[in-house]
Amino acid sequence: MDRANLNSQLEHLQSKYVGTGHADTSKYEWGVNQARDTYASYVGHYPMMSYFALAENESIARVKFNITEKMVQPCGPPPERRD
């Protein structure tokens, strides 16, 4: 398989599956993707959310809201870009 084809396949994967890494993935991107994946999984697994809700003594809906909100920026603002 030639290099160009490989690249285009990779690009296709990256556009289709959010969070697919590439050679220049920064630590921040890696962390953000991991956090978003994790939070999405929490939201999908109801027992997990009720477990959190019990520990925090909050309603499950509030926990879900908080987690979904955190997905917007889970690891704080991105670092300054060094050129």
Place this chain on the structure above:
Amino acid sequence: MFLYNLTLQAPNAINQAILGNFSGTRQQELIVSHVSRIELLRPDTTTGKVHSILSHDVFGVIRSLAAFRLTGASKDYIVIGSDSGRIVILEYNPVKNVFEKVHQETFGKSGCRRIVPGQYLAVDPKGRAVMIGSVEKQKLVYILNRDIAARLTIGSPLEAHKSHTIVQYCTGVDVGFENPIFACLEVDYTEADQDPTGEAYRETEKMLTYYELDLGLNHVVRKWSDAVDRRSNMLVAVPGGTDGPSGVLVCSENYITYKHIGAATLTVPIPRRKDPLENKKRGLLIVSGVVHKMKSEEGDLYKVTIDYTGDTVNEIKIKYFDTVSVAAGLCILKSGFLFVASEFGNHQFYQFGKLGDDDDTPEYSSNDFIPKDDGTLDVTVYFKPRPLENLLLVDELASMSPLTDAKVLNLTDEDTPQIYALCGRGPRSTMRILRHGLEVTEMAVSPLPANPTAVWTTRLTADDLYDQYIIVSFSNATLVLSIGETVEEVTDTGFLATTPTIAVQQLGQDALLQIYPQGIRHIRANRQVTEWRAPGGRQIVRAATNSQQVVIALTGGELVYFEVDESGNLSESNVRREMSGNVTCLSIQPLPVGRRRVRFLAVGCDDNTVRILSLDTSNILEPLSMQALSAIPESLVMIDMPDQITAGSLTTLYLNIGLQNGVLLRTVLEQNTGQLSDTRTRFLGARSVKLFELNMAGNPAVLALSSRPWLSYQMQSRIHLNPLSYEALEFAASFTSEQCLEGVVAIAGNALKIFTIEKFGQVFNETPIPLSYTPRRFVVNPVHKSIAIIESDHQTYSTLEKKKKLKELGFEAEEEEELDPVVFGHSRSTPGKWASLIRVINPVTGETTFTLELEQNEAAFSVAILNFAVEAGDMFLAVGTAADMTLAPKSLSSGFIHIYKFINDGMALELVHKTPVDEVPHALLHFQGRLLAGVGKTLRIYDLGKRKLLRKCENRSLPNCIVTLHNQGGRIVIGDVQESVHYASYVAADNKLVVFADDKAPRWISCSAMIDYDTVAAGDKFGNFFVNRLPQKLSQEIDEDEAGSKSVGKGYLHGAAHKLDLMAHYHVGDILTSLTKTSFVAGGREMILYTSFMGGVGIFIPFQTKEDIDFFQTLEMHMRNEMPPLAGRDHLSYRGYHVPVKGTVDGDMCEQYNLLSGDKKRQIAEELDRTPAEIQKKIEDMRIRAI
């Protein structure tokens, strides 16, 4: 080791609830999801009771449910959004009582992933399209239609993706018959991800976006987008088309906004509770809502009124309605009922008493509030909470969620052990004592002059709806009671009162029959009596009757047969039959409606046999078949049970045989030949088994009385045999009256008891003991048999703190009438504040004998019972607490270990001392006359000192935080919060704790139990169950190595020197909260019982033979092929969610064999070289072995 998993009680928390006409009748029904199980509930609007009709395990995670109906149709379909990467549409078939899969379309990978749809479902209110969305980016729209044959069709998916977008909520907008529109709450994070200053993040807006499905062009467009408050969390569609103005209500923190294309935005604040302790900075969220009713996270229900003319909304008004529990789902029935699926605790069913129109609760209107320029509203309005005024509680569905800890114990010395479970949250918490058995509701108890021997009920004519007489037989007399407003004795009934009675029957159209030792009395409606006398010197010993046929057995074993002739007379047949021994019991087949004769008679004799005789006119009393038994039969009952899977009116005739040695047999009686086959056996108790036919939940059932009563009944295609939670009974009969349609009248001692059984299918019945805060753990004092519970609530004012704060604010405690915390919850404090207490309960009386509330913001997390070698005479309680603990980031001012001494026979506690420690002590254990404590990541041994605990030994090599501890001898098993289990040994010579083995994989331990010296079973936070074992050879080497050099060894892969072997791994689907090795049946095999967070109870039974393993593994494999899970998830990958399944067979899957059609049953049976009946028997045997 090979295990068989069975669910004894499915988790009963509800995460989704929908309403619809699923049967296609006018009656509204509910469908609820218990995450991996879908259940159909049918509310009975006359009695206000909610009945479970069908419950089906889907072996997947149901994340969303929606109901839709095609235009003009009368039946609702069910759409499921799950973790299967598929959209599934189900239809309920009321005839077969099953869910049928109509469509299943694959769109993505399985699992609860970020961009795979399934989290959100929105349907067009006119049933033309459905949107299925994921948490991020992807949304698919499917067009629903019908083909020429009026079958439902589903189109190919249309994409409405938007990358870099987090979706908070989706709903279908009611637009009448215009193009379907779906509304979504979305946040685009593209800018925020690029801006290091954080400015873009702060300016990111949450958008309300309308996606329009253009039915003409067959594609989806973003039609309209409008910024809403960042703290918006939910949308509620407003009726449209001809029913209203259309649009959505956007629920944000503290206020609700009405929005629609081209319509003016209207905003109204959500009233808050008037509470002096309220935290003003905290917002208030709406957590669930349907049109006109909204529900806040405190459990307050609001009524929202929309005032409109044409398509323009003039104002929205909001008003406090009532307070119920916080709901995960809210359904309002057209018949005026409200179903509240609680997030935690029991689910409630309410009836609307009033609509809340004419009370003095303040109502707030959007006209009085002008939002600021950015659309937000910054005003606070209040209401005063009050007890229920508009709603009336009519029924409750039990839910043990959240179940935080449980133990299997026999503290009250009963036949079978009880499960003690900690359930619930905050002030609604309970300790529930679960006993194996159906719950019985006692209606009446009346004492009789002497000890009766038998009881019957009877109607007077064949047309009577209800029973009219209760006939009680004593050893030398018979008493007739008439059932009316009250139950009274009557004398002019024609019954012979001076003799005991053998049988009573309503005969023919309007006659009664009394069979007594000397003869038969045939009592006509006009009180005219015909007597049949037993031949001289012989007595009637047994009798069996139906309304047309009578068989009696005389002493010596002679059978005489009678039939009702055309003129209503009882005519004796000229055939008699002499049996080989004395007749001990007789039973005649029940008479189907409209028939005049049945074919079979069963006769039990004292030569340990049961014979089937024919009642056909051609060969009256001819023997057809015979079954030899292990003991003398005591009682026989033949019943017809409907065969639910083969739809239609097919039934199977069962012969139930109760033996004198306490065994119950159930045999299938072939309708054509009279042959007996497929016998199931079960030991019920020490006393001989008496059987009685009853009617339960509309189907025939058998009540079996031994040392405790049992009920055999059919539900959802399976015959269940469960004990009743009731005292031992002597005799029973069915009882039908206006007040009580399916009751039982029974004799116990000299009392006559009337009771009903309502909650079928619930294997356990509960006795709750109320608690104050969320229970965390409990221990049992083995000497005094008392229970000590620790309870802790986060963000809650402790009693003392509350008083102090109120005083600070200038309120006297007496001034404010206290709201019942069980209904309204405790006042919410700020994060980092705790309320906690230690409680001692007497399990026999269920009373709290002692409570101690912790002060200074301490919260209890662990507890242990121990006795110290230095003070061997006393029992002590160790409680691990933390002061000023915050959850995120984790911090505390100090941890403590409290030591209490049990006083007053173990019913109260006395503080000995408190020892400060540096971390939270999450695990405590009695260890060789000392205390073993897991304090954060440190494992320590303490001994009792005068003022403090004395530190004796310590190991700091554990990775994160110790959460569970067990020991056998010197071996200690440690569960780490994140790094699975570790084995340690205590080397007494060196006074060292040495970790010598650990697990190969990281696992987030939630509970664990030592199965034997080398084996540990544990559950993790992702819902997995696993078993780890130390290789035997290694185990011996370590025990022999007293110096500990072998144990220490050299660390391997950043861990201990040795590794554990994984024996079994299985995804249960719910977080396990306790594991116990126990035996539930007296003398039964040992097994592992688990409880799960959402209120489930299940077991793992070890297989004993290789053949059984092979059989069940093959059966499971066939079941996966023949009955793939309903929600579309692949069964094997579900059970191997995080780690492939190992050494475990899914018994719940195997039990679904009973749901297959006859053809498929036979097909699988052939593959396994058995008959379907043999397979069913094997499956049933596994369950019987367990419980």
